[in-house]
């Protein structure tokens with residue numbers, strides 16, 4: 001079981017926005033009267049867990065896509081294997097398994113001719 005972690009300051013600072021997002025989703029999912037009587041707690045819990053994971057994946061995808069759209073910093077261009085400077089190529093689809101499911105976005109990759117391998121400057125080598 002994962003160890004409980006302290007709430008990040010960014011989450012505390014976003015509390016009002018997160019409440020508004022939850023209020024909007026609750027209104028769309030359940031209507032103004034809330035969930036129908038007879039809805040089980042287990043059904044509600046499963047639904048909100050799935051919604052939370054979907055929001056988390058989308059937030060992750062948007063953040064990673066914005067980061068990848070900017071220029072790759074010079075200190076991220078060397079190949080992690082041989083340290084040869086390797087300019088990034090056109091963005092490629094990227095998928096990473098996360099705690100909330102697969103995150104997908106497009107990111108510049110780099111091909112090292114010396115090591116004959118591809119890596120992503122944001123997090124290093126491709127997982128193959």
Ligand SMILES: [Zn+2]
Nearest residue numbers: 079082112115
């Ligand atoms: Zn290399």
